[in-house]
Amino acid sequence: MVAVEAAARPSRRYALLMAAHDSEYVLKRYGGYLHVFVAAFGGAGEAWHLYRAVDGELPGPDDDIGAYDGFVISGSPHDAYGDDPWILRLCLLVRKLHAMRKRVLGVCFGHQLICRALGGRVRRAPSGWDVGVREVAIADAAAAAAPCRFLNALRERGQLPTRARITKIHQDEVWEVPEGAEVLASSDKTGVEMFRVGEHVLGIQGHPEYTMDILHSLVDRLLAAGSITVSFAEAVRRQVEATAPDREFWLKLCKSFLKAEEDQ
Structure with a gap:
């Protein structure tokens, strides 16, 4: 386990469950994905622990998972x-x-993994890769069947838009959400861009944590691996130069969810 301790006695503890290995680029530029996630979602006085789930490392009895305030599951190839x-x-x-x-x-x-684990269905997207910056429609928090505190907190502060752009890089998608789940966002390409189960489970198809340089690095890797064509990569680069994600909103949303009792 790798840890980032912001205080001797942290006010909150979070676990990052990494489903991918650090790329050479992210290691060199950021010191690894743990630092990317902490920079995006972390706050003062918190402790963040990294578990390399992709290598079979998960919190065990000795780690006392009940002591963690939240868990984040990363993206993966x-x-x-x-x-x-x-x-x-x-x-x-x-x-x-x-x-x-x-x-x-x-x-x-x-x-996607949360969806599968809780009884939903995940599949390869029939429309292929979705890479770049995509606008999604956000559900009306006030019209939800059950109150959603972390969305309502943003709405009450005037920080919940009806549409928001997010960084995307995926070829799989949620096809059917688990029983009892509520779809919170959708786009013209992906039907389930975000869903929740109660107040304690949140799935987001896009990457709130990604900076644009990380996206460009991943596009280069996909191109080198032959997963996308040169023309596709060039189209993505042109699109992201012209369209920026609403990253500040997505970071506020994730923090509102992870730290619902705090004032963001």
């Missing part, structure tokens, strides 16, 4: 519907955290 042992173990952990009503935030792969 792997398929959330795969049956790799570490993916199945991560699904089991999500079910346990759900039963304990612990806060769990999943981004991209994490969003």
Whole structure:
């Protein structure tokens, strides 16, 4: 386990469950994805612990998962519907955290894995890769069947737009949300851009944590691997030069969810 301790006695503790290995670029520029997530979602006086789920490392009894205030599951090049042992173990952990009503935030792969773990369906998107910056429609928090505190907190402060742009890089998608889940955002390409289960589970298909340089690095990697064409990569680069994500909003939303009792 790797830790970022912001205080001798942290006010809150979070666990980052990494479903991917650090790229050379992110290691060199940021020191690893842990620092990317802490910079995006972290705050003063908090402790963040990294578990490399992709390598089979998950919180165990000695780590006392009940002491964590929240968990974040990262993106991954792997398929959330795969049956790799570490993916199945991560699904089991999500079910346990759900039963304990612990806060769990999943981004991209994490969003899809939470869906699968709780009984929903995930599949390869028939429309192919979605890479770049995409505008999504945000559900009306005031019209929700059940109150959503972390969205209402933003709405009451005038920080909840009806539409927002987010960084995307995925080829799988949530096809059917788990029973009892509520879809919070959708786009013209992906039907479930964000969903929640109660106040303690949130999945986001996009990448609130990504900076534009990380996206460009990933596009370069996809191109080098032959996963996308030169023309596709060039189109993505032109699009992101002209359209920026509403990153500040997404970071506020994630913090509002992870730290619902705090004033953001």
